Amino acid sequence: MSDSPDDAITRAAEQIAEADHLCVMTGAGASAESGIPTFRDALDGLWSKYDPTDLATPEAFNRDPATVSRWYEHRRQLCLGCEPNPGHHALAELQRAFLEADRQFTLITQNVDGLHQRAGSQDPIQLHGSLFQWRCIACEQRHEPGDQEPETFPPPCPACEQPLRPSVVWFGEALPPEALAAAGDAAEGCDVFLSIGTSSQVQPAASLAWTAVHGGATLIEINPDPTPVTSRADAAISLPFTTAMDRLLSELSEIG
Numbered sequence: 001m002s003d004s005p006d007d008a009i010t011r012a013a014e015q016i017a018e019a020d021h022l023c024v025m026t027g028a029g030a031s032a033e034s035g036i037p038t039f040r041d042a043l044d045g046l047w048s049k050y051d052p053t054d055l056a057t058p059e060a061f062n063r064d065p066a067t068v069s070r071w072y073e074h075r076r077q078l079c080l081g082c083e084p085n086p087g088h089h090a091l092a093e094l095q096r097a098f099l100e101a102d103r104q105f106t107l108i109t110q111n112v113d114g115l116h117q118r119a120g121s122q123d124p125i126q127l128h129g130s131l132f133q134w135r136c137i138a139c140e141q142r143h144e145p146g147d148q149e150p151e152t153f154p155p156p157c158p159a160c161e162q163p164l165r166p167s168v169v170w171f172g173e174a175l176p177p178e179a180l181a182a183a184g185d186a187a188e189g190c191d192v193f194l195s196i197g198t199s200s201q202v203q204p205a206a207s208l209a210w211t212a213v214h215g216g217a218t219l220i221e222i223n224p225d226p227t228p229v230t231s232r233a234d235a236a237i238s239l240p241f242t243t244a245m246d247r248l249l250s251e252l253s254e255i256g
């Protein structure tokens with residue numbers, strides 16, 4: 001459905017105000033206004049500057065673990081230097097309002113930057129893992145790095161000295177099964193699905209909006225650019241994340 005941002009915001013607020021279970025899924029666009037590059041934006045998307053097959057696959061890590069782990073540490077340090085934006089905070093506020101009203105709220109994120117947690121969002125389902133956890137390729141021990149950069153790359157596992165890898169899903173790898181199952185259940189069971197800042201191109205995350213729609217949910221999208229779900233959205237808010245969330249929460253507070 002294509003209409004003005006104002007009409008889309010009004011309709012989205014009406015749907016969210018009535019929702020018993022709101023399921024939100026975010027992509028890199030939610031962190032763009034925090035200064036973290038997206039992946040596919042033509043000008044400064046990460047994949048326009050780097051070849052993902054050189055950095056974001058198990059083969060790339062096996063070929064050159066030092067370069068791959070150094071690149072992920074660079075992205076982690078970039079995230080540590082960024083702040084959650086007003087959209088992240090608005091989303092955390094919306095979750096609190098739902099929980100206080102004893103209504104269900106699920107946040108699914110494809111992002112690995114930790115900004116939702118830093119804004120106060122509770123229990124986000126991190127479909128693609130996190131930059132803030134490393135995992136040993138041998139003993140599988142998880143390791144939460146401090147703010148300092150590791151001294152060597154790849155950093156050694158504290159338990160067995162074998163290389164640590166970032167706990168981020170690489171191309172060609174399966175998503176964490178428990179996260180994917182929880183996300184699928186939430187998409188299937190929600191009555192409103194809000195897709196924010198994702199190009200809706202990467203599976204299986206991109207199928208969650210359709211799972212929600214097939215389950216009878218209302219579909220709302222926040223994205224300044226069109227995506228494969230825009231034409232199916234009951235409300236397509238063609239605004240940046242922070243602006244859209246600010247307007248949405250204002251409308252919701254007027255509805256009461």
Ligand code: OAD
Nearest residue numbers: 027028029032038039040110128197198199202225240241
């Ligand atoms: P993309 O870079 O593919 O898409 C970002 C989307 O955000 C685009 O549709 C932009 O139009 C939109 N966008 C940009 N600025 C925005 C803003 N201020 N507010 C709202 N939307 C904005 O990123 P993802 O869809 O998240 O995979 O990519 C999905 C996955 O592909 C990522 O999780 C990553 C990547 O390879 C892994 O890390 C496994």
